[in-house]
Amino acid sequence: MSTISLNRILSNVKENGHKLTPQRRYIIEIMMKNNQEHWSTEEIYAEVKKVCPEIGIATVYRTVQMLEELNLLTKHHFSEGCSRYEFADETKNHNHHHIVCTKCGKVMEIQDTYFDELERHIQDDMNFNITNHTVTFYGICEDCKE
Amino acid sequence: MSTISLNRILSNVKENGHKLTPQRRYIIEIMMKNNQEHWSTEEIYAEVKKVCPEIGIATVYRTVQMLEELNLLTKHHFSEGCSRYEFADETKNHNHHHIVCTKCGKVMEIQDTYFDELERHIQDDMNFNITNHTVTFYGICEDCKE
DNA sequence: ATCACTGCAAACTATTTGCAAAAAG
DNA sequence: CTTTTTGCAAATAGTTTGCAGTGAT
DSSP: OHHHHHHHHHHHHHHTTOOOOHHHHHHHHHHHHSSOOOEEHHHHHHHHHHHOTTOOHHHHHHHHHHHHHTTSEEEEOOSSSOOEEEEOOTTTTTSOEEEEETTTOOEEEEOOSOOHHHHHHHHHHSOOEEEEEEEEEEEEOGGGOO | OHHHHHHHHHHHHHHTTOOOOHHHHHHHHHHHHSSOOOEEHHHHHHHHHHHOTTOOHHHHHHHHHHHHHTTSEEEEOOSSSOOEEEEOOTTTTTSOEEEEETTTOOEEEEOOSOOTTHHHHHHHHSOOEEEEEEEEEEEEOGGGOO
């Protein structure tokens, strides 16, 4: 699954006329390999630097931006400071729930289709004390359709 | 309703040991009076400046931060650039849906309790082309409870 | 009169951009 | 060989902070 997805990503990048540089490979591989789901740019940078010390953070920013434009990455704005990225997985996409700790900022993921009961389950099963939630839809509004 | 809430906010600020300065009054009044629901700091600043030209943007930042700590304002991270604030209304809170145009950044609000059907309704009734959605729960995680 | 609050400017953090050198195709 | 991409450093944008003066209670 991981390998299949990796190849899918890599060929998608090439097919869209982008070059496959070592830096881009490293970024994609590390983001997919590691079990941490939601990456900040700093985290990606630090991790890639271990294996490719010459990389600059601008490259990380440009790469995630490119991947987002190809709809391969999803950008999240959970809380303060920085955006976080995760690979868009079509199996779970568009039905995508997150729980965010307002104290430590940790982001956890839930994959469920129910919703009203969901909250109770999170409280009970995950021992997560929900204080608030937001549901946000992204899209193109009436005025912006040309 | 507007007046009741305004007084509620103002006394809440005082009761918590904070002083009611003209700047704070202006910020609260303007945010409540205007029909625009989701305010960026720049927008608040520009609006207050019309009636109180000497205000500094740091005061706006400090005020919304204070109001957020009192749980009077809710902070949102809809998309790029800046946070947006709206008054926490207990009647609609915790059941709070937003639609965000990814082209112009406009934020619109929906007040509904249904959810699965909701998306279809937004598409049809509001002529808003949904491309993605996120559901985010905020709270305190297991590790952070002391 | 006291202590919180303000405005200003400087500091800080996340992100973007210009550019010359490097490298992918 | 051409055109994209890179790393660096400088620029930008949003937000925070230090500080001396101001003002609410």
